[in-house]
Amino acid sequence: MREPSVSSTIPGHPYRAFAIRVGLGVAVVGALLWYYNPRPILRTLSRESPAWFAAAGGLYLAGQIMSAYRWQLLAEILGLSGPFKEFLAYYFVGVFTNLFVPGLVGGDAARAVYLGRRHGRMSEAFASAIADRGLxxxxxxxxxxxxxxxxxxxxxxxxxxxxxxxxxxxxxAGFVAGPYLALLVPLLPARLRGIAVAVPYLEHPTLLLPAIGLSLVLQISLAICQYMLARGLGLSAPLTLFLLCVPIANVVASLPLTLNGLGLRESAYLVLLGMGGVARDDAIALGLLWFAVTMLVGLTGAIAFVTTPTPTLFASPQESVTTMRRQ
Structure with missing residues (x-):
C-alpha cells in the first residue's frame, strides 16, 4: 500500500490558513484593546523585565527539548529508535510548521512524515506523534x-x-481503560484497523508512565514560565494561582482557532486571573507576553526546518542506519 506523501499529509493552503489564524487572533486582541483602554496595557508591557522575559523563554525552550525526548520514548515503544538529535530536529520542524498550519495537527504531521520517511514506517511514526500529542x-x-x-x-x-x-x-478513566479499549480494535471496520499499530500504547499503559511524568513536568514548567513573566511585571501573584489558572487557560488556547492561541489565551487570562485578583491590564499583558515567548521559541524551529534534509521516502531500516552513519 502506498505510504502518504508530504503533500497528502500536511494540510494545504498554509499561507491562507496562517492569514486566517492571525486575522482571528488579532481581531480578538483588537476587541479586547478596544473595549479596555490600551494605554495602560502598553504601559504594563513596557514594565516587563528583560531578564525575567529571557528566563521564561529559556525555560520554555528547555521544555520543548524535553518534549522531543518524550516523543523519542513513545516512538521506541513502537520500535522506532534513533539518535536523540534526529528526534530533536524533527520535533522542531513540527514546532516551526505549527506557526503556519491550523491547529497542532500540521506540525505533528510534518514531524511524523520526517520520522516515517527516515525509517520507512509511516504508520508507526504517525501513531507516535499522535500519542505524544494525546499524552x-x-x-x-x-x-x-x-x-x-x-x-x-x-x-x-x-x-x-x-x-x-x-x-x-x-x-x-480513559487511560486506565486502555487495555480494554485495545480489545475492541479487531472489531473495527476494515478501513479503521490501521490504528492497530497504536495498540501497544493501549495494551501496556504502564509503559507510558515516564512520558506522562515528563508531560506533567512540562505543564508545571509552563505555569512557572508565566509566573516568571508576572514577576517581570512586578506582580505579587503567588505561583499557586498560575498552577491553577494556566492549565485551564491552556485548554482554551489549545483550540485550533487562532495563531498559538492569540486572543483566546488573553481572554481566558482576563477571566481566570481576574478572579484571582490580577488586574485586567496585567492579565491581558501577561497573555501577550506569553504569546511573544512562544512565537520566538517557535521561530527557532526555522533552523531545524532549513538545515534538516527531508529523508528519502521508503528508506529501509538498513538504509536508514547507513544514512545516519554517513551524517
Missing amino acids: GLIALFWLAAIAAIFLNFAHLPRSVTVPSAIVGLLAL
Whole structure:
C-alpha cells in the first residue's frame, strides 16, 4: 500500500490558513484593546523585565527539548529508535510548521512524515506523534483537575473548577481503560484497523508512565514560565494561582482557532486571573507576553526546518542506519 506523501499529509493552503489564524487572533486582541483602554496595557508591557522575559523563554525552550525526548520514548515503544538529535530536529520542524498550519495537527504531521520517511514506517511514526500529542493533553487535563480540586486558593467559581475536575477524571478513566479499549480494535471496520499499530500504547499503559511524568513536568514548567513573566511585571501573584489558572487557560488556547492561541489565551487570562485578583491590564499583558515567548521559541524551529534534509521516502531500516552513519 502506498505510504502518504508530504503533500497528502500536511494540510494545504498554509499561507491562507496562517492569514486566517492571525486575522482571528488579532481581531480578538483588537476587541479586547478596544473595549479596555490600551494605554495602560502598553504601559504594563513596557514594565516587563528583560531578564525575567529571557528566563521564561529559556525555560520554555528547555521544555520543548524535553518534549522531543518524550516523543523519542513513545516512538521506541513502537520500535522506532534513533539518535536523540534526529528526534530533536524533527520535533522542531513540527514546532516551526505549527506557526503556519491550523491547529497542532500540521506540525505533528510534518514531524511524523520526517520520522516515517527516515525509517520507512509511516504508520508507526504517525501513531507516535499522535500519542505524544494525546499524552500531553491528558497531562494537561490531569493537572487542571488537580489544581481545581487542591489548589483553588483563588476561590474560582464551581462553573470553572467542576468542569476541569470532570474532564481530568474522564481522562484518567480513559487511560486506565486502555487495555480494554485495545480489545475492541479487531472489531473495527476494515478501513479503521490501521490504528492497530497504536495498540501497544493501549495494551501496556504502564509503559507510558515516564512520558506522562515528563508531560506533567512540562505543564508545571509552563505555569512557572508565566509566573516568571508576572514577576517581570512586578506582580505579587503567588505561583499557586498560575498552577491553577494556566492549565485551564491552556485548554482554551489549545483550540485550533487562532495563531498559538492569540486572543483566546488573553481572554481566558482576563477571566481566570481576574478572579484571582490580577488586574485586567496585567492579565491581558501577561497573555501577550506569553504569546511573544512562544512565537520566538517557535521561530527557532526555522533552523531545524532549513538545515534538516527531508529523508528519502521508503528508506529501509538498513538504509536508514547507513544514512545516519554517513551524517
